[in-house]
Amino acid sequence: MSAPTPLPTDRSIVVTGGASGIGLAVTTLLLSEGVPVAVLDRDASALARLRDAHPGARLLAQEVSVTDAAAVDRAVERAAKELAPLWGVVTCAGIVRDRTILKMTEEDWRAVLDVNLSGTFFALRAGALRMKELGGGRMVAIASIVGLRGGFGQANYAASKAGVVAVVETAAREFGKHGITVNAIAPGFVRTPMTAKYGETLEEACKAESPLGTVCEPEDIARSVRYLLSPEAGHITGVVLRVDGGQAIGA
Ligand SMILES: NC(=O)c1ccc[n+]([C@@H]2O[C@H](COP(=O)([O-])OP(=O)(O)OC[C@H]3O[C@@H](n4cnc5c(N)ncnc54)[C@H](O)[C@@H]3O)[C@@H](O)[C@H]2O)c1
Known part of the structure; x- marks a missing residue:
């Protein structure tokens, strides 16, 4: 048994939503290992901060909405x-747009499905089109434990993340012949700008639900993503890896 091999530095990795939270932690970790990273995000000022934080890095930070299939395709190209x-x-x-089902508007429903589910589909498809001739590669989609067990006030979000799992399992079946693995990570509560708006009550409730009694940081998720991107993870495909401190054991 030899030591883990590094990530390839002569191949690039696309990170959608890579300018904040979990995506930013993934981007930062990959850049620290010399991996060329293309970030697709809709937040221009967060992208500018990212560029400023990594002068000279092999980083292509592009302002793109993942809901625009053609723009995603151009950015990946x-x-x-x-x-x-x-x-x-x-x-x-x-994104999240939480409301109970009886109060949820059509716009709330469609916006979340569009970004979380369609955006994931467009990015995975654009990547596979370029990776299929290259002899192999890795895809990792961030789902959520809410997609496995529902979440109060989150019908749109839960449906989008359950859909992400379905796309991942399908893509794993379809892209395996090209040597491409496709996996999902289902985080529980992670301390990021997305969850900051929920305040400390939710953080404490999630901590109490975890047998470890700890709160997940974006870097915890990034390390799991890194593993699934590594050459070592070549025999893992179509899985949903819960990285949730045990919040949803059994889900
Ligand atoms: N934070 C958590 O507790 C948690 C738990 C489970 C899953 N997740 C998932 O992890 C992922 C990252 O979440 P986060 O907590 O880091 O949130 P975040 O808000 O910190 O980061 C999300 C990023 O996505 C970008 N984005 C949003 N809409 C976009 C669009 N249409 N096109 C391109 N970029 C867009 C934002 O600009 C932002 O940079 C999300 O898919 C989220 O659902 C988060």
Whole structure:
């Protein structure tokens, strides 16, 4: 048994939603290992901060909404041409618009499905189109334990994340012949700008639900993503890895 091999540095990785929270932690970890990273995010000022934080890095930070399939396709093509042939795609772009079902508007429903589910589909498809001739690669989609067990006030979000799992399992079946693995990570509560708005009550409730009694940081998720991106994870495909401190054991 030999020591783990590093991530390839002659291949690039696309990270959607890579300018904040979990995506930012993934981007930062990959750049620290010399991996060329293409970030697709809709937040121009967060992208500017990211560029400023990594002068000289092999980083292509592009302002793109993952809901725009053609724009995603162009951005992934640019990454493959300007950085390096693609090794992986990590989908972290996501939003919440919480309301109970009886109060949820059509707009709330569609907006969350559009970003979380359609956005994941567009990014994985754009990546696979470029990766299928390259002899292999890795895809990791960020789902959620809410997609496995529902969440009060989160019908739109839960449906989108359950859909992400279905896309991942399908993509794993379809892309396996190209040597591409496709997996999902289902985090529980993670301390990020997305969850800051819920305040300390939710954080404490999630902590209490975890047998470890700890709160997950974005870097915890990033390390799991890194593992699934690694050459070592080549025999793992179609799984949903809960990284939730045990919050949803049995889900
Ligand atoms: N924070 C948690 O507790 C938690 C738990 C489970 C799953 N997740 C999932 O993890 C992922 C990252 O969440 P986070 O907590 O880091 O949130 P975040 O808000 O910190 O980051 C999300 C990023 O996605 C980007 N984004 C949103 N809509 C976009 C669009 N249409 N096109 C491109 N980029 C877009 C935002 O600009 C932002 O940079 C999401 O998919 C979220 O659902 C988060």
